[in-house]
Amino acid sequence: MAPSMQIFDTAAVARYNDVGVYHARGLISNEWVARLRAVIDSELSIKKSKHFAFQEGETGRFLGSQDLWRTDETCREFCTNSTLPRAAAEMLGSDEVNLFFDHLFVKEPGASFDTSWHNDVPYWPIKGSQILSIWIALDRVTRENGALSFINGSHRWNAKVQPATFGEKADQRRSMMELSGQIPAELGDYSSLDIDTFEMEAGDALIFDGKTIHQAGGNHSTNMRRRGYVVRYTGDDVLYDPRPGVHKMMLERSLAPNDRITCERFPLVWS
Ligand SMILES: O=C(O)CCC(=O)C(=O)O
Structure with a gap:
């Protein structure tokens, strides 16, 4: 059963709407x-499972996977019937909420590659x-092992930031936004922007808007994993x-352009 108590106060919702990201401390129980x-460790240990490597370095791997909820009962319960x-x-x-998909981002110790600056909606x-x-920390996250950073207010820029690669070849980090000349070529030059970096506890x-521009540092530690599990949701106005x-891989044949997205793959999980 979904919980019936309100989770966020008006200040939290206002912060999310205002800057495009909100740090919800302790949202997930230790049990979850x-x-x-x-689940994640078992997914990553299976040689022929569907997980993939964003990057494989000499020291540590940056691994990902997607749509775990469609095959794993624990993830399904978490995505559809938890808090x-x-x-x-x-x-x-929103009155109604659809589950869009779940996503895994694991930076093993030594996976020192950054996740490039991007926003998500252009991919979907x-x-x-x-x-x-909702990006959930399953380990302690610090600046050393891959904390995420967000450009506050960038969800209102109407920008498409879609890097050519997700990180391996930093020199190819060209985004549609960069190409359109809206921002300088490398985000290292972003001194005037309001950027927050979040250290987190497991x-x-x-919680961030699909249009908020974000990145993550590499994992420079020798012994701390950084397991991030992300669940993506949509509301009433999404088509x-x-x-x-x-x-x-995100295309869904049963839907036509401008359809509401409710279907087996993008189920209604709140109404
Ligand atoms: O965890 C990461 O390194 C990147 C996460 C991300 O970009 C996302 O969830 O959209």
């Missing part, structure tokens, strides 16, 4: 953290304003939009 860690759908509904200000075949991600979550440039 332990259950999700177990999360309500958290998404409150932040989105949906449009609308009520799109968010069980904390960052299917299979335009050129979106990830092909």
